[in-house]
Structure formats: C-alpha cells, structure tokens
Amino acid sequence: MTFDWGFVGEVLPDLLLGLRYTLLATVVSYAFALVLGLVVAMVRRAAPRPVAAVVHWVMEFIRCTPLLVQLFFVFYVLPSVGVQLSPLTAGIIGLGVHYAAYTAEVYRSGLEGVPRGQWEAARALSLPARRTWTAVVLPQAVRRVIPALGNYLISMFKDTPLLFAITVPELLFEANRLGGQYFKYLEMMTVVGLLFICVSVPAAILIRFLERRYAAI
Amino acid sequence: MTFFDLLPLYLNGAWYTLLITLGGCALAFVIAMTVGIVGSVRNPVLRAAAAVYVEVFRGVAALVLMFWLFYALPLVTGYRVEPVFAAILALGLNVGAYGAENVRGAIKAVPRAQYEATVALNMTPVQRMRMVILPQAWAQMLPTFGNLAIELMKGSAVVSLIAVSDLTFVAQQLRTFSGDTALAFTAALVMYFIIAQVLLFFVRMAERRADRRLGRAPAKPTRRGGRIAAAVKGGGA
Numbered sequence: 001m002t003f004d005w006g007f008v009g010e011v012l013p014d015l016l017l018g019l020r021y022t023l024l025a026t027v028v029s030y031a032f033a034l035v036l037g038l039v040v041a042m043v044r045r046a047a048p049r050p051v052a053a054v055v056h057w058v059m060e061f062i063r064c065t066p067l068l069v070q071l072f073f074v075f076y077v078l079p080s081v082g083v084q085l086s087p088l089t090a091g092i093i094g095l096g097v098h099y100a101a102y103t104a105e106v107y108r109s110g111l112e113g114v115p116r117g118q119w120e121a122a123r124a125l126s127l128p129a130r131r132t133w134t135a136v137v138l139p140q141a142v143r144r145v146i147p148a149l150g151n152y153l154i155s156m157f158k159d160t161p162l163l164f165a166i167t168v169p170e171l172l173f174e175a176n177r178l179g180g181q182y183f184k185y186l187e188m189m190t191v192v193g194l195l196f197i198c199v200s201v202p203a204a205i206l207i208r209f210l211e212r213r214y215a216a217i
Numbered sequence: 218m219t220f221f222d223l224l225p226l227y228l229n230g231a232w233y234t235l236l237i238t239l240g241g242c243a244l245a246f247v248i249a250m251t252v253g254i255v256g257s258v259r260n261p262v263l264r265a266a267a268a269v270y271v272e273v274f275r276g277v278a279a280l281v282l283m284f285w286l287f288y289a290l291p292l293v294t295g296y297r298v299e300p301v302f303a304a305i306l307a308l309g310l311n312v313g314a315y316g317a318e319n320v321r322g323a324i325k326a327v328p329r330a331q332y333e334a335t336v337a338l339n340m341t342p343v344q345r346m347r348m349v350i351l352p353q354a355w356a357q358m359l360p361t362f363g364n365l366a367i368e369l370m371k372g373s374a375v376v377s378l379i380a381v382s383d384l385t386f387v388a389q390q391l392r393t394f395s396g397d398t399a400l401a402f403t404a405a406l407v408m409y410f411i412i413a414q415v416l417l418f419f420v421r422m423a424e425r426r427a428d429r430r431l432g433r434a435p436a437k438p439t440r441r442g443g444r445i446a447a448a449v450k451g452g453g454a
Contacts, residue, residue: 064367064413065406066374069385072392073402080398158278165378172281185288193285197276204272
C-alpha cells in the first residue's frame with residue numbers, strides 16, 4: 001500500500017477546519033482554566049479550613065481521574081439534570097475544569113513563593129484584602145509561574161483529541177470521518193500526527209523562550 | 218439494578234485498566250531510563266537522537282498515536298495489532314518521553330563533584346552510573362515518576378475508544394443499557410480514584426525507601442504538582 005499524497009492534499013482543507021476547532025477549544029478552555037485555577041488557589045488559601053479542605057479533595061479527585069470520563073460525565077450527565085450543552089461547550093467545560101485542578105497547584109506554589117513579609121507589609125499598611133491580593137500578592141505570585149502555566153497550554157492542546165469522543169468536530173474527528181469515508185486511515189492518522197507536531201513543537205520552543213525570559217526575574 | 222449487581226462488570230473493567238497501566242508503566246520506565254541516560258551522555262549524536270525521540274513523542278497525543286498504531290499500522294505492515302497491545306505501546310512511548318526528560322533532569326541535578334569523584338576514583342562509566350549517579354538521581358526522579366504513572370493510568374481511559382473493555386468502556390456500556398448515566402460514570406470515576414491512590418501509596422513507599430538508602434531524612438509527604446504548604450496563612454479573607 002502506498003502513501004497517497006494527492007489525497008492528503010485534497011482533504012487538507014477539511015483537516016485544517018478540524019484543526020481550527022482544536023485550537024479554539026484549546027484557547028477557550030485554557031483561559032477558563034487559568035481563571036478558575038486562580039480562584040481555586042485563592043479559595044484554598046483564604047477560605048475557612050473546612051471549605052479549603054473540601055476544595056482540596058475535589059481538586060485531588062479531578063486530578064486523579066481520567067479526563068475522558070470527566071468529559072463523558074459533563075456531556076451525558078449534565079443534560080439529564082436539565083443543562084443542555086453543545087458538544088463543544090461540554091468539551092470546554094470538561095477540559096477547563098480538569099486543567100484548573102492543575103493550574104491551581106501551580107498558582108499555589110507561586111503564592112507560597114511570595115515572602116511572608118509582603119503579606120505583613122500589606123497588613124501594616126492596612127490595605128483592604130482586595131488590594132492586598134491584586135496589588136501586592138498576585139503580581140508577584142503569577143509572574144514566577146508563567147513558564148509552568150505555559151507547559152499546561154501545550155499539554156492541553158494534546159488532550160483536545162479526546163473531544164473526539166464527545167463528537168466535537170476537531171482534527172481527529174475529521175480525520176477519522178474522512179479516513180472511514182475513503183478508507184485512507186494511514187494517510188489520515190499520519191497527517192494528524194504531523195499536524196500535532198507542527199503545532200506543538202513550535203509552541204514548545206516559544207514557551208521555552210518565555211521561560212528563559214521570565215525565569216530570570 | 219443496584220451498584221452491587223454491576224460490581225463484577227466494573228472489576229473486570231478495572232482489571233483491564235490495571236493491566237494497561239502496569240504494562241504501559243513498565244514500557245515507559247524502560248524507555249525513560251534508556252533515553253534519559255542516553256540523553257545525558259557527552260556524545261552529541263546520541264544526545265540529539267534522544268532529544269528527537271523526546272520531542273516527537275511528547276508532541277503527539279497518546280490518543281493519536283494509539284489510533285495510528287491501531288488503524289494505520291496494519292495497512293503498512295499487514296499485521297493487526299491487538300488493541301490492548303496498541304494501547305500499552307502508545308501510552309508507554311508517550312509517557313516514556315516525559316519520563317526520559319525527568320531522568321535526564323535528575324541526572325543533571327546530581328552535584329558535579331560526585332561525577333568528578335568517580336572519575337578521580339577511576340570508575341568505569343557503567344560503575345559511575347550504577348553506583349554513584351543513579352542512586353542519587355533515583356530519589357530525585359521518583360516523585361515525578363509517580364505523577365507520570367497517574368497520568369498514564371488516566372491516559373488508559375482512551376483505550377475504550379478502540380474497543381478495549383476497560384473501566385470507561387464498561388461505564389459507557391452501562392450508560393446505554395441502564396440509562397443511569399450519573400451512576401455509571403460516578404462509579405467509574407471513583408474506581409479510577411482508588412487505583413490512583415493505591416499507585417500513589419506505592420510510589421510514596423518507594424520514595425521513602427530511596428531516601429533512606431541515601432541516608433536522608435524521610436521526606437515530608439508531598440502533594441502532587443506543588444511544594445509542601447508553608448503554613449503561611451495569608452492576611453486576605
């Protein structure tokens with residue numbers, strides 16, 4: 001069996017459309033995970049102990065269970081309690097919440113890196129809690145975790161093929177559909193792999209660059 | 218149907234999940250060690266080869282790799298790969314690449330003086346690795362290996378998409394049979410959680426053992442992905 005490059009050229013536009021969904025899902029869920037993770041990290045630090053403990057175990061549970069099953073859970077269980085979701089929305093929620101559990105840990109390590117004196121100084125100046133967080137603590141904490149957060153962008157990108165399982169028309173979904181239609185699985189799966197490398201290797205290089213730039217601070 | 222009627226089905230699924238997890242871990246471990254050690258030698262050609270391996274297999278999602286092995290490879294070789302085997306191979310290759318970086322980092326983190334001492338003592342390269350460098354790097358790499366084992370266990374859920382009847386597959390089947398979606402998936406999630414906690418337990422045991430062998434104090438229990446809480450309660454409320 002020979003590799004049919006002509007066929008690859010023909011269906012490439014369809015695949016790129018799939019890639020667009022992949023990228024869209026990645027970016028939106030990443031933004032969601034960044035915000036939710038920060039909220040979780042702040043709750044774990046500032047909320048009363050029982051609340052913080054509950055949040056901690058929920059996050060531990062999310063980190064220890066497969067994303068795929070969580071996606072199924074969001075996609076199949078939420079509609080049965082009356083929340084109707086499109087596959088893409090369900091996928092974004094699933095990915096976002098899963099990765100929030102990871103980014104929360106990253107933010108936490110950043111928050112721990114802020115010297116105690118900074119908190120004390122904020123208190124001595126009698127800054128309100130809001131200002132303490134937004135003007136003193138978070139700028140220092142977030143800055144030093146930027147490289148670690150970047151790594152999660154790449155790993156999230158590589159998790160988006162899972163959305164295939166809940167029928168989001170992303171890259172792997174398109175490839176599988178076209179592969180099945182023309183029985184050209186070899187071409188399709190190979191091209192999907194190559195496209196993934198084409199996106200994630202430059203992204204990794206970019207993030208390593210950012211890492212060098214920010215790690216010095 | 219109550220949950221207890223379904224328990225045998227879940228246990229059967231859990232068995233497959235466990236099989237793939239352990240198989241994948243074994244393969245990933247061998248790859249991580251080999252590629253990691255090769256990646257930390259002086260020879261630039263060997264180092265480049267290791268780097269290429271790591272970049273390529275970290276760049277491809279395990280799911281895509283598995284689909285490739287399962288659907289595309291038979292068309293090239295004319296030989297159909299067992300789904301379980303394809304899963305173990307894909308997960309092992311993928312996680313092995315992450316593990317290799319971990320091994321390389323841990324070897325690099327061993328103080329340089331240790332290496333110089335082995336040279337001064339006229340040890341062969343194999344002796345250096347086996348008796349001095351690796352025992353110290355080992356303690357360093359174990360926590361990350363633990364996290365990777367969990368990642369692999371979670372990654373094994375995707376084998377349900379190539380029709381291996383693992384935990385996720387069982388949950389999917391029960392969803393279509395019984396229609397009790399919430400129960401089907403919650404049960405699966407809880408079982409994954411239990412498997413993960415058992416894995417973590419063994420990794421922590423290995424960590425303590427590695428530290429003891431180096432004569433270090435038993436490490437404080439660490440949480441995945443972060444450092445130990447410094448017990449500094451913030452001023453904000």
